[in-house]
Amino acid sequence: MIEPCIREVNGEAMAEPWYFGSECDGGFAEYAVVSSNHAHKIVSEFSDIELASFPCSYSTAENLLTKSNVKAEDIVLITGASGGVGSAAIQLATARGATVIAITSPEKSQEILDLGASKVIHRDESIVRTLGKNSIDVVIDMVAGKSWTELLDVLKPGGRYAVAGAIAGPLVELDIRTLYLKDLTFFGCTVLEHNVFANLIRRIESGDIKPIVAHSFALDKIVEAQEAFLEKKHIGKIVLAVSAS
Structure with missing residues (x-):
């Protein structure tokens, strides 16, 4: 799982952190390059779609609680x-x-x-x-x-x-x-505290929290996904599947 708050790029520390898919591109990519410091191994039985619901929202929530x-x-x-x-x-x-x-x-x-x-x-x-x-x-x-x-x-x-x-x-x-x-x-609370994402990974692996996926759409159905988001009838996350597989 990729930590969305990017502090290091090409081996150099950022003066101000980027957010993956915001200040730096790659949120809709099937493959992307990221510093190993921001790539976290996770042992979980959750599917890729379920795991995709965690990084942004859950790290933001954990950061709020940590601070x-x-x-x-x-x-x-x-x-x-x-x-x-x-x-x-x-x-x-x-x-x-x-x-x-x-x-x-x-x-x-x-x-x-x-x-x-x-x-x-x-x-x-x-x-x-x-x-x-x-x-x-x-x-x-x-x-x-x-x-x-x-x-x-x-x-x-x-x-x-x-x-x-x-x-x-x-x-x-x-x-x-x-x-x-x-x-x-x-x-x-915007920039993640340094221990927040690692703590989130531990919560997922220990089963303390669960993914809440309201809907999942293929990337070419992104307009439908955005329309569903704007209706505000869902709870949790709407996930895009960027890979055809």
């Missing part, structure tokens, strides 16, 4: 829980022993509970009214948007907020007093 130091005694609130990163974060936080509360749509609630969440909040519910202020240790956010201030309200004093997305809107309003009076810590 915010999620521990077994923590209560963790996860937004965007039905997406690739959100559904991965549920499994990975549960594997750490944390208690997970997830935000999703009503029609996806049972599947999110089946992944390991102990409680589900629907998107149109008031987070503060449902959970109460100062009730959450860590917020894992992929959404932001108009309800963002509630995420800080439910954090306990000394709470941690980690973010890797803004699908509901990137502009939010922050009362800076909330940040300093509650001694909150914010984590922006």
